[in-house]
Amino acid sequence: MALTNQSILFAILVAISIIVLAAILYTIVLVIRVNKKTKSVSRRRRRPRAHRPLLNDSNHCDHKCPNGYKCSNGECILDCQAGLENCNGMCTDTTSSEQHCGQCGHECAAGELCIDRLCTNPCPQGTVFCRGQCISGPCVPLCPYGQRFCFNGGCTNVENDSQNCSDCNIVCAPTNAVGICKNSRCEVGECNVGFAHCVSGVSSVSSASGSSEGDQSVVGCETNILENAQHCGGCNKPCPPSAPFCLNGYCSTFPAQDSTDE
Numbered sequence: 001m002a003l004t005n006q007s008i009l010f011a012i013l014v015a016i017s018i019i020v021l022a023a024i025l026y027t028i029v030l031v032i033r034v035n036k037k038t039k040s041v042s043r044r045r046r047r048p049r050a051h052r053p054l055l056n057d058s059n060h061c062d063h064k065c066p067n068g069y070k071c072s073n074g075e076c077i078l079d080c081q082a083g084l085e086n087c088n089g090m091c092t093d094t095t096s097s098e099q100h101c102g103q104c105g106h107e108c109a110a111g112e113l114c115i116d117r118l119c120t121n122p123c124p125q126g127t128v129f130c131r132g133q134c135i136s137g138p139c140v141p142l143c144p145y146g147q148r149f150c151f152n153g154g155c156t157n158v159e160n161d162s163q164n165c166s167d168c169n170i171v172c173a174p175t176n177a178v179g180i181c182k183n184s185r186c187e188v189g190e191c192n193v194g195f196a197h198c199v200s201g202v203s204s205v206s207s208a209s210g211s212s213e214g215d216q217s218v219v220g221c222e223t224n225i226l227e228n229a230q231h232c233g234g235c236n237k238p239c240p241p242s243a244p245f246c247l248n249g250y251c252s253t254f255p256a257q258d259s260t261d262e
Helices: 002-046
Strands: 069-072 075-078 085-087 090-092 113-115 118-120 128-130 133-135 148-150 154-156 177-182 185-191 204-206 216-218 245-247 250-252
Touching: none
Parallel strands: none
Antiparallel strands: 069 075, 085 090, 113 118, 128 133, 148 154, 177 185, 204 216, 245 250
């Protein structure tokens, strides 16, 4: 019986020893993990914050500028070579540009050249520089193919310009109508209200005021269909003998009253 009690006591001591040992080991493992975690956090805190690399960083741009441009104050601007200036999005030599002479936007007058940033007339007095030579009179600019320069409208197509129909300063203006220029010929676009073209062969002359370059005869809207008894309300609508007068486009037995009569 005594041996049995000793065995039980020994077993209890062994179990207690195992539990204590396990607790010690667990504590050691826990301390090791805490130390590792503390060191990791410490390293992260000491590590400087990584910033997103900036493209063109020296100019503070966060995007890449296209070829031919550079970054300045956060914006992409035209990267002009030395001696050129950015004028309206184009690299320009302001020492010789007639459109930007000396500075952007300073345009030289017609016939002047930009020399050393100054607008200059290189020709003798009374002449102007025009397309590589000195001429007397105005410098007429070159127009695109199919157009002609007219002083009252610049470069224009005289085949369809009602102000310069077939030639400069020939105005297409039919009588009592809106004129149109078609294939260099003046035609009636639309008659004015109350008028129509009823008489064949009747024409009106269309020309520019004070022009000596030529006239162009065109058929206009010569008939007043509000008053003409032979064309009352429209062409070829004569009034009958019972109502021989045309009043506001309608046949009437009484003539129109004269506004001057009392």
